[in-house]
Amino acid sequence: MSRLLLSRALRAACAAVVLAAGPAAAADACATGADLVVSAADPAPVQDGGSTLLHPVVINTGDTATAVPFTLYVHLPPGVVGSGTSPDATCSTLPFGHTVACTVPAGLAPGASVTAEVRISVASGMDPEVLDGNVEAELPDDPTPGNNSSTFRITVI
Template sequence: MSVMSRLLLSRALRAACAAVVLAAGPAAAADTCAAGADLVVSAADPAPVADGDSTLLHPAVTNAGGTATAVPFTLYVHLPPGVVGTGTSSGATCSTLPFGHTVACAVPAGLAPGASVTAEVRISVASGMDPEVLDGTVEAELPDDPTPGNNSRTFRITIV
């Protein structure tokens, strides 16, 4: 879906919620507007990894909302410098963006309430890196998510 299509859909959803406020009052609007899909991202820290080696990260996104996702969305894994990734998922199409520091998994519309999609991202650490702890981020993008504060999660990569 193009950026323009997402923008138009976002405006249409906001307009529908505003119409409910005018017609039925704030209580009905809260029920209608909050009943949409609500993505929640989770990612446990991967196992420690030695320089020049790799480990696995299993980020997941769950629909905690009241309806299925109406549009496709993307789960991103952002990796720090010196770390690159490749990803796979049975419920999404994953690709590594240029330079390897971001893995993007496109999830089709229709993720049901309570359902999850999990990706498997192989994280490879460059040779010669000193032992340290690096932060990465997992985030999901869904237009008009009612609680965007739970759409990202930081994870830690421990280089031993």
């Protein structure tokens, strides 16, 4: 069953519980679980050979804490490498430096957020241009995976 059909089936079951048993029973039946939403504002412009900072944020907009660890990935374009830190996650740079992965432990509460700090370094000799990068969070069973990624732009000046 596709995620869309499963989501519709769960909403229909929730509505049936509300009608049959009332709002008290619906609280448990209608729980959606942890739902991650990712955002990343464009970093400050950077000169060739220089660096800037990106601060991607993951918010749990669901109604339960994350039950398992999840990973926030920052994907950088060619000519750009990164390294990351976060007080709430363990960050590492994957081979070739174009992806930073920050693993967040289980237990991100509803309404809570995690912010990483990723230093983006641009290769020397790059022409002025605008490059696109992507931030994404991977959480198994996220009920709305469509909001788990965000694009950002790196402006080389």
